[in-house]
Amino acid sequence: MPADAAHPTLSWNVAHDVAQVLEYHFMVNALLAGSVVAVMAGLVGWLMVLRREAFAGHTLSMMAFPGASAAALAGVPAAWGFFLFCAAGATAIGRLSGPGRRASWSEQSAGIGAVQALALAVGFLFVSLYGGVLGDLESLLFGDLLGVGDGELLLLAAVAAGTLAVLAVLGRPLLFASVDADVAAARGVPVRALSLAFLLLLGLAVAATSQITGVLLVFALLVAPAASAQALTARPLASLVLTVALGLAVVWLGLGIAYFSVYPAGFFIATVSFVLYVLARVIAFARGGTRRDRQPADAPARPAGVIA
Numbered sequence: 536m537p538a539d540a541a542h543p544t545l546s547w548n549v550a551h552d553v554a555q556v557l558e559y560h561f562m563v564n565a566l567l568a569g570s571v572v573a574v575m576a577g578l579v580g581w582l583m584v585l586r587r588e589a590f591a592g593h594t595l596s597m598m599a600f601p602g603a604s605a606a607a608l609a610g611v612p613a614a615w616g617f618f619l620f621c622a623a624g625a626t627a628i629g630r631l632s633g634p635g636r637r638a639s640w641s642e643q644s645a646g647i648g649a650v651q652a653l654a655l656a657v658g659f660l661f662v663s664l665y666g667g668v669l670g671d672l673e674s675l676l677f678g679d680l681l682g683v684g685d686g687e688l689l690l691l692a693a694v695a696a697g698t699l700a701v702l703a704v705l706g707r708p709l710l711f712a713s714v715d716a717d718v719a720a721a722r723g724v725p726v727r728a729l730s731l732a733f734l735l736l737l738g739l740a741v742a743a744t745s746q747i748t749g750v751l752l753v754f755a756l757l758v759a760p761a762a763s764a765q766a767l768t769a770r771p772l773a774s775l776v777l778t779v780a781l782g783l784a785v786v787w788l789g790l791g792i793a794y795f796s797v798y799p800a801g802f803f804i805a806t807v808s809f810v811l812y813v814l815a816r817v818i819a820f821a822r823g824g825t826r827r828d829r830q831p832a833d834a835p836a837r838p839a840g841v842i843a
Contacts, residue, residue: 545795556794561681565790565800568683568691572747573756573782575695578702579740581761581778582733586713589758590644591628591734594651595741596753598624601658602742608665614690617746621738624650629731677801678749680790687746694743701736709733710771752801756782759808763815781811 543555556562583592598620606616631646683691702709712719712726720726744753764777789804796803 543795552791552795556791561683562790562794564683564685564688565680566787568688568747569680569786569790569804570783571688571691571695572744573760573786574779575698575740576744576753576756577760577778577782578775579698579737580757581764581775582702582709582713583737584758584761584765585710586733588734588737589754591647592737592741592757593754594628594647594654595621595624595734595738596745596750596757597651598654598738598742599745599750601654601661604658604661604665608661614742614746617742618739620654621742622735624654625734625738626731629734677799678745678747678752680747680800680804681793683747691743691747694739698736698740698743701732705729705732705736748804749801752805755801755805755808756785759812760785763812766812766815766819785811 545552556566580592583589599617602616602618602620603613604616605620606613609616627650628647631643631650708719708724709729709732711722712724712729716726741753741757744756748756760781761778763781764774767777768774785804785808788807790800792803792807793800
């Protein structure tokens, strides 16, 4: 091992610093896995934020706990439990709070909260039945990007490819139903079926992302890049591209800083994500204020945070 490998230091030579980061296989795997997650979570998260289903995404991330405990109890890989319980949670949320039921926002939130409470209770039951200590609890909560193996990377890439393929097929009607469900239903769009399909897709993305970023950091890539992009532009295509770009920047910067630090990568990924979101909100507020200042006194004000 090179002498500087144990204590890598930043320099003014960017090419040398990048070469240091890419020197080791585990860092290459971490960057590739983070990039795959950034693209998948960014695109799915963009629709999630647009549909105001962040609470549903948070609840689905909580499914990692009963999923991991059930997998430990059954003696199977934790990934199986993640995907199984996220799919079950997505189905339950869709049945309890789908738009076809014409439920109010408070009723939908209550239904999602009930699913989350049940999931945590079931997870606690499985841990009690297991009778042991649930291993890798820290990785479950905070993830382990630096520990991604080749097999995990291939599985993640396959899940991302399938998720993006489904999004490509459902994208246009799903966007229509997300913007105006009533008009979409009047035009014959199967709004409730699309809602359930999206929740299943969201559960799949959350299950895959949680294994990399952990339960508590999943929103760093699922919410913040999409929310930042939507704060800066209301154009769907530009917003989607910006979401992916911000997600990749968050992963690359977070991992790059972590490599030259003694602190975990998850902390830097979440911190960079939050800083970018705050900057996006500040820019959106400043640009919105400037445009309102330029409008005539009798002109209607543009809604805050919507930038053309």
